[in-house]
Amino acid sequence: MAYVPAADRYDSMPYRHTGRSGLRLPAVSLGLWQNFGENRPFETHRAIVRRAFDRGVTSLDVANNYGPPVGAAEETLGRILATDLRPYRDELVVATKAGYNMWPGPYGVDSSRKYLLASLDQSLRRLGLDYVDIFYSHRFDAGTPIDETMRALDTAVRQGKALYVGISSYSAAHTFEAARLARELGTPLLVHQASYSMFNRWIERDLLGVLDQEGMGCVAFSPLAQGMLTDHYLHGVPTASRAARHGSLPAEWLTDENLAKVRALRDIAARRGQTLPQLAVAWTRRDPRITSTLLGASSVTQLDDTLGALDNTGFDDAELAEIDRYATDSGINMWAASSEA
Numbered sequence: 001m002a003y004v005p006a007a008d009r010y011d012s013m014p015y016r017h018t019g020r021s022g023l024r025l026p027a028v029s030l031g032l033w034q035n036f037g038e039n040r041p042f043e044t045h046r047a048i049v050r051r052a053f054d055r056g057v058t059s060l061d062v063a064n065n066y067g068p069p070v071g072a073a074e075e076t077l078g079r080i081l082a083t084d085l086r087p088y089r090d091e092l093v094v095a096t097k098a099g100y101n102m103w104p105g106p107y108g109v110d111s112s113r114k115y116l117l118a119s120l121d122q123s124l125r126r127l128g129l130d131y132v133d134i135f136y137s138h139r140f141d142a143g144t145p146i147d148e149t150m151r152a153l154d155t156a157v158r159q160g161k162a163l164y165v166g167i168s169s170y171s172a173a174h175t176f177e178a179a180r181l182a183r184e185l186g187t188p189l190l191v192h193q194a195s196y197s198m199f200n201r202w203i204e205r206d207l208l209g210v211l212d213q214e215g216m217g218c219v220a221f222s223p224l225a226q227g228m229l230t231d232h233y234l235h236g237v238p239t240a241s242r243a244a245r246h247g248s249l250p251a252e253w254l255t256d257e258n259l260a261k262v263r264a265l266r267d268i269a270a271r272r273g274q275t276l277p278q279l280a281v282a283w284t285r286r287d288p289r290i291t292s293t294l295l296g297a298s299s300v301t302q303l304d305d306t307l308g309a310l311d312n313t314g315f316d317d318a319e320l321a322e323i324d325r326y327a328t329d330s331g332i333n334m335w336a337a338s339s340e341a
Contacts, residue, residue, distance in 0.1 A: 003084040006054035012328055013056025014310065018217030018291045023164065025093060025292040027310055029059035031221060035298045036076045037067035043181065044299065049080045051300045055307055061193075061219075062127075063097035063138055064119050070102055074126035082128055092133070097168060097193075098121045099138025111141035113152040118233070135162035136193060137178075139338040140170045146178050154187040166191035167217075167234050169338040172206035179214040189216055191291065195335050196220035198229060198265065198280055198327035199258070202339060208289050217291035218237055220284050222313060224295075225332055227254075229280040234259060253332050261326040268323060274312060281309035300328065 015024040030052045040309065066073035074096065085092065098119035101109040108115065120135055124243055135156050137149050153165035166189055174307050175192055182189045192211055194203045200222070211218050224230060226249040233254050262276070269279035284293045297303035313322075333339065 003050060005050075005088060008054045009054050011056075012310075013058075016217075016288070016291050018216035019211065021156050021164070021190055021217070023093070023190065025059050025188075025217070025219070025315075026057050026283070027062050027292060028057055028307060029219060029292045029294045030057050030303075031294040031296045032062045032073040032077060033296055034068050036062070037069065037072035040298070041067055042079065043210055044075065044078050045076050046084065047300050048303055049077070050084055051303055052060050052297075053085065053092075053303075057307075058091055058093070059093040059292060061095045061221075062123075063100075063136075064123050065100045071119050071122075071126055074123055075234070078126055078128040089129075094127065094129065094132050095134035095136065095166075096120075096127070096132050098123070099136075099141065099168070101290075109145045111137050111139070111149040111152075112325065113148050113155070116149065116152040117155060120161055124161060131161050132164060133162070134164045134166055134170050134190065136191075137170075138168050139335070140167075140174050140341050142341055146174065147181050148179040150185060153182065153189075154185040156188045156301035164190035166193060166219075168193040169195065169335040171339055171341060172210045174341070175207060175216075176210050176214070179210075179216065181322050183214075189214070191217040191219055193219040193221055193294070194339070195222045195333060196284060196290070197225040198256050198283060198323070199225040199261075199330040201327070201329050202333055202336075208287070211292035213287055218289055219292045219294055220290050221294040223281050223284050223293050224277055224316070224333070225280075225330075227331070228253060228258065228262060229265065230277050233262050234262060234266075250334075253330070258330050261330070264326045265323065268319070268326075270305045272312060272319075274280075274309065275305065278309035278312075281306060282313045283315070283327070285309075285313045286315055 014027045017024050062073045098116050156162040179189050196203050266276045267274045284290050295306055
């Protein structure tokens with residue numbers, strides 16, 4: 001039976017303009033980083049994406065190296081687009097990125113013109129699309145002039161392979177420079193995708209101010225601090241968890257101090273009638289400069305639970321002051337090599 005999306009899919013999802021552009025993104029975007037490769041059944045992936053669209057999540061975010069293995073997440077999304085979402089392509093914002101290691105040799109990594117444009121062509125083939133809505137430079141590359149990277153993004157737009165372009169995990173200073181160069185080329189940067197959570201607040205220092213000045217939006221990723229802002233690690237490290245697999249949550253982050261802060265934030269969430277992940281997501285929405293908050297999901301149930309954050313995104317001053325006692329930078333920005341370069 002052909003998939004038919006929910007008729008009320010736009011009734012409750014809030015949308016914000018991306019900076020000063022006309023493009024609006026949903027409060028929550030679906031990220032396909034670690035959960036959309038060959039490590040899970042296709043029907044699970046399919047159910048998550050369909051449910052997300054039914055809930056008004058129109059923004060789908062991948063990268064060339066997402067999987068596992070690399071490229072698999074784009075292929076998975078391409079299959080879902082072909083089987084279910086092709087009639088609704090114009091209701092979707094599909095984003096991909098390039099910057100990390102993808103294929104052997106010097107042309108399969110970083111931010112050169114050769115790599116970025118070749119990678120975009122490969123991504124379009126995997127996705128089965130003629131264009132993506134947003135193409136990102138996935139990280140700052142000190143070995144490539146920013147001018148060359150911005151010219152490559154400009155070319156992607158002029159070739160009709162991307163409608164908008166953005167950057168990810170650039171410092172405030174490099175963002176300012178990149179925005180200036182892109183504007184001079186006539187293809188202004190739309191958005192910056194940056195890590196942001198209660199335990200990783202680096203963008204508040206300077207970056208959000210630069211984005212506001214430049215008219216760029218901000219998509220916040222890793223709002224759950226790679227799983228720290230959940231109940232998963234309060235009673236040890238589960239066998240199948242990211243920390244146990246030595247994955248994107250290093251076990252050394254799970255200090256007594258950090259876990260004490262997690263417990264305190266969980267108590268605040270409970271008083272608000274929320275789970276800790278719901279509180280963590282709602283907290284990112286308090287700042288109007290955050291266009292969309294990027295979430296992953298390993299099941300429909302997890303997706304629905306996290307989207308419950310949008311039922312209560314208001315905070316009074318006393319709540320924010322109490323949260324600030326525990327929501328402190330905790331040395332967990334695993335993208336610092338790019339964002340602090």
